[in-house]
Amino acid sequence: MQQFNIEKVRQDFPILTEKVYGKPLVYLDNGATTQKPQAVIDALTQYYATYNSNVHRGVHFLSQKATDAEEAARRGVQAFIHAAHEYEIIFTKGTTDSINLVAYSFAKKYVRPGDEIIVSEMEHHSNIVPWQMACEDRGATLKVWRMNEKGVLDLADLDTLITDKTKMLAVTWVSNTLGTVNPIADIVAKAHQHDVPVLVDAAQAIQHLPIDVQALDIDFLVFSGHKIYGPTGIGVLYGKEKWLQEMPPYQGGGSMIKSVQFSGTTYTDLPFRFEAGTPNIAGAIGLHAALNYVQDIGLTAIAAYEHELLVYAQTQLAAIPGLRFIGEAPEKSATISFLIGDLHPFDVGELLDKQGIAVRTGHHCCQPIMDKFGIPGTIRASLSFYNTKGEIDALISGLQKAVSMLS
Numbered sequence: 562m563q564q565f566n567i568e569k570v571r572q573d574f575p576i577l578t579e580k581v582y583g584k585p586l587v588y589l590d591n592g593a594t595t596q597k598p599q600a601v602i603d604a605l606t607q608y609y610a611t612y613n614s615n616v617h618r619g620v621h622f623l624s625q626k627a628t629d630a631e632e633a634a635r636r637g638v639q640a641f642i643h644a645a646h647e648y649e650i651i652f653t654k655g656t657t658d659s660i661n662l663v664a665y666s667f668a669k670k671y672v673r674p675g676d677e678i679i680v681s682e683m684e685h686h687s688n689i690v691p692w693q694m695a696c697e698d699r700g701a702t703l704k705v706w707r708m709n710e711k712g713v714l715d716l717a718d719l720d721t722l723i724t725d726k727t728k729m730l731a732v733t734w735v736s737n738t739l740g741t742v743n744p745i746a747d748i749v750a751k752a753h754q755h756d757v758p759v760l761v762d763a764a765q766a767i768q769h770l771p772i773d774v775q776a777l778d779i780d781f782l783v784f785s786g787h788k789i790y791g792p793t794g795i796g797v798l799y800g801k802e803k804w805l806q807e808m809p810p811y812q813g814g815g816s817m818i819k820s821v822q823f824s825g826t827t828y829t830d831l832p833f834r835f836e837a838g839t840p841n842i843a844g845a846i847g848l849h850a851a852l853n854y855v856q857d858i859g860l861t862a863i864a865a866y867e868h869e870l871l872v873y874a875q876t877q878l879a880a881i882p883g884l885r886f887i888g889e890a891p892e893k894s895a896t897i898s899f900l901i902g903d904l905h906p907f908d909v910g911e912l913l914d915k916q917g918i919a920v921r922t923g924h925h926c927c928q929p930i931m932d933k934f935g936i937p938g939t940i941r942a943s944l945s946f947y948n949t950k951g952e953i954d955a956l957i958s959g960l961q962k963a964v965s966m967l968s
């Protein structure tokens with residue numbers, strides 16, 4: 562099944578040979594952030610060591626070179642998600658920043674008192690709070706698309722949830738807590754039947770699934786560089802031209818203007834209208850290197866291998882007495898949340914840590930999911946294509962050890 566050389570892949574990530582507490586690192590916290598391949602580290606070093614300069618402002622050699630590299634990164638993102646135009650790619654700080662941009666700017670333009678915005682119950686806080694703020698600001702109402710006990714959304718609910726007041730549906734493609742993969746094509750098609758645009762949070766999809774925003778007719782798609790093996794502090798907002806052209810700027814400052822007088826300012830064209838200030842140039846360059854790296858391996862091969870790991874891990878975990886999965890959607894990415902008996906997730910996580918195994922515990926910035934299941938948090942193992950079955954075996958024996966110490 563595996564279509565790439567896992568040993569070679571692991572050698573590309575220097576951190577994977579690190580030891581923690583003298584034990585080999587078993588990194589299963591990829592949902593929080595992914596590790597960086599040498600190609601990304603090299604791209605960042607090369608930029609800072611050989612052509613560090615500000616972009617779009619200088620005629621000199623270094624500035625031109627940095628500008629070319631940043632704009633090549635924009636085209637790299639465009640190609641990666643199959644956007645129609647490079648100016649539909651806005652560089653941001655990350656998913657959170659991208660959603661805040663849309664929530665502020667789209668709502669300012671299109672949302673009026675009495676209007677409605679829909680988010681799903683499985684959203685990360687960053688796809689809830691900006692919309693709550695926008696609703697408060699615009700006098701609109703936030704409605705919640707509930708999920709069932711397995712962590713699955715029912716498409717038919719949208720027919721009753723959406724009204725002629727609905728201005729936006731904001732939904733995650735893949736749940737960072739439950740692993741649920743939502744049927745984005747069907748969701749977008751359904752929302753569009755009602756003339757409602759869709760913002761897709763792809764923070765946990767971009768690194769696992771091939772994405773074509775045009776084929777799926779997605780209105781807005783957001784993601785973070787650091788979740789797809791790139792640097793922190795860089796992210797992407799894709800928006801269809803027809804929306805971005807009409808939306809007002811989010812922040813004011815340098816680079817986003819055509820002319821500034823004290824009597825008034827005119828704004829420049831896309832994408833720069835939404836990129837006030839000096840951008841994260843190194844971040845964009847590093848992200849480009851990360852996308853190229855992922856593309857070389859191939860997202861189809863990555864998805865197939867990660868699925869194999871998921872099935873292997875789920876089967877082994879299910880055999881642990883008292884273990885309960887949180888999130889049992891039939892379509893899942895390789896993110897597994899679970900609890901064992903009445904053991905506190907934090908205690909289990911701490912004992913795993915001492916064995917060199919990094920998992921995440923807590924609410925994963927999804928408190929509404931915890932409320933739904935009536936739990937304080939979960940233990941979450943989130944896998945990547947550089948993980949191995951041997952590492953899952955280590956997780957299982959680590960858990961067995963933790964259980965025997967805590968029981």
Ligand code: PLP
Binds near residue numbers: 657735737762
């Ligand atoms: N949305 C989802 C589904 C996520 O998993 C995350 C991060 O975990 C975010 C949004 C926020 O991403 P960032 O903190 O990079 O802005």
